[in-house]
Amino acid sequence: MSDPDGTAGEDAPALTIDADRFRRSFEAYSEIGATENDGLHRLALSDADATARDRFVDDLQALDLAVTIDEMGNVFGRREGTDPDADPVLIGSHLDSQPRGGRYDGQLGVLVALETLRALDDHGIETTRPVEIVNWTNEEGSRFENPMLGSGVFTDNVDLEEAYDLRDGDGVRFVDELERIGYRGETSCEPRSIHAFLELHVEQGPTLEERGTPVGIVEGVFGMAWLEATIEGRADHAGPTPMHARSDALAAAAAAIDEIEALPGRLSEDAVATVGRLDVEPNSVNVIPSRAEFTIDVRSYDDATVEAAIDRASAEVEAASDRVGADASVSELWRIPHTEFSSRVCDAAATAAEAVDADAERVVSGAGHDAKYLNDVTDAAMLFVPSADGITHNEAEFTPWDDCVAGARTFAEATRRLAA
């Protein structure tokens, strides 16, 4: 391997991980919140999340890392470098899961980062820069409906007090749960100087598998928006109310959802639109629904396409509601433009993949990740490993173990290079 710039770190042999230890860790963490179908049910700030966090802190302390917990519950472990003034390389992902989700989403990225730190210790490698590992709080946004919450506050994208005030479906406040599980730390959650952020994650789509490539180097993330549509009709008895006399909120919602599903195909090659949540009132078999509330998730790498999808989806909700004489409103819950990741970090990952002899190619992410927010305050990028059949947010989520190892080797070596 030649290195014209001649830094010692880049000349060194690629960092070797212990694939067996990595697998044992993965199996052990997967038992925390395990479902009977080999999935994970480890919602943010639940008891299972607390157990996983406790184990994570134990593992960091076993490596003699300096552990800090910030006021959002983000957990950091710092391994010092030789230069006391150098900004750290930050690596990690999240330990929370979707409801009855998979074992790879989030957790794999944290454990790849943990294995990287263990491997640095194995070989007694001193890096110039500190390396910090992180577990971000509430990445999923399924319990507290604002995804990437811990990294959102860390990067000033989300206000701390707003995050604290979020409530789950049972009305429980985020900050109260954070306190309850003992992870409301003292350290301020705010931007600080970081040299680079690298996150490994499962792709959650079919592209890498279709192409037969074990490692994706993620150059950017789709722009995305979450809308909430509310349709207010009128409850009436399902028997004696003729069809013409109805104002059926669910009938309007169904018509709108049917149109929204067809929108992406009319807008662009990459656009997607999803109605994931729908709640009906009073939700009784023989009562015409008075109210339907549903979310619309729209995404594309092109921000103008997202804008157009928002406009057209809103228009479909209005039109369908008008037809049955119902009132409609559509509000924006959340929206972010597309992201272009750091070419410096992507290049380091590509070089690392070559060094460890892993097949890799450049891809774009349809999913939001903590790295998306981190890119606002530092140079960030991601590595993907394939998701079998593109299945994710599902107990059947699966990545072949060889691909996990290829990703971990690339990740460890990229981290070493970024910190060298």
Added chain:
Amino acid sequence: MSDPDGTAGEDAPALTIDADRFRRSFEAYSEIGATENDGLHRLALSDADATARDRFVDDLQALDLAVTIDEMGNVFGRREGTDPDADPVLIGSHLDSQPRGGRYDGQLGVLVALETLRALDDHGIETTRPVEIVNWTNEEGSRFENPMLGSGVFTDNVDLEEAYDLRDGDGVRFVDELERIGYRGETSCEPRSIHAFLELHVEQGPTLEERGTPVGIVEGVFGMAWLEATIEGRADHAGPTPMHARSDALAAAAAAIDEIEALPGRLSEDAVATVGRLDVEPNSVNVIPSRAEFTIDVRSYDDATVEAAIDRASAEVEAASDRVGADASVSELWRIPHTEFSSRVCDAAATAAEAVDADAERVVSGAGHDAKYLNDVTDAAMLFVPSADGITHNEAEFTPWDDCVAGARTFAEATRRLAA
């Protein structure tokens, strides 16, 4: 008034009710389970239902009626007639309500029957036949999803053990709740000899109001069926999963519901179809729905039309699911053919309306009622009073008080004639 058959009862002056007392009772019962919007939330076997039942029993005892509670919690109060061998005339309705429903549905019919018994006492009238008042258990079928449950068991349409085993949305068994509120009686719930059953109810549709008629004499009830459709797709991440790679259970459900809403117009003038309940899993904003389960309520006075609606609705669910590669199943929860009520009882009601000078006309009911089941074991019919704007199963349900009184006067006189 001439009466060629010359029975003393029919020659007597029409029975006079105390409209003020009737109103006071209505106001008092309306406070039990009242909502802030003047509706009623008094689900079957809830604490509010228990309170209403306790008051009802007190009111029956105050009239010196013989009170019996059967093993389904149906409450009867018997006023003896002069002929100890004569079958009773049974009158009444139900005290349970829809979730956040109205004050008239069910309760009005029980209180009209109560006022009838009080009026018979006021005037010291001895009837030949006994008159029995009844409050039927769980007519609504919204908490325990089998409507007209108490009268269903009473008429052998529903098996007692099946009724006992029904569970509400929280998994609570019917019989356990019946026991808890102290209304699991000793008396066997089974058919017995009854001379006639008469029930007053709000129309729950717009027809009487549109025609300006205060009293409807109900000649029959629509045939109806409840179906449950289940669509099983696959959960995937809403971002990286291209539209073509999805098996979205809610997208299929929405397409099917949109078609089902259009079915009645293609089938007949009177048919209606309603999707009242829809539950989505995992119901998370950024997860493609894996499962959608919904009910379909179809009705018509023509049983063949109901049959055709079932077939076509099932076909729409299948077709929409096939298009997204999801599995679909449709099962029948409940089904009853159309009913023709007793012409003898209808004629008695028509004669009574004339005697009290109330405008009345013959109508058909789109809603199921306890009288529908009673017609299997005796001669039954119903009286309707108008529902403003046809609104029902809604806190805004309203019947002008003058129409309630016109209905009550007709009802009391019809009861006197049937029992005379």
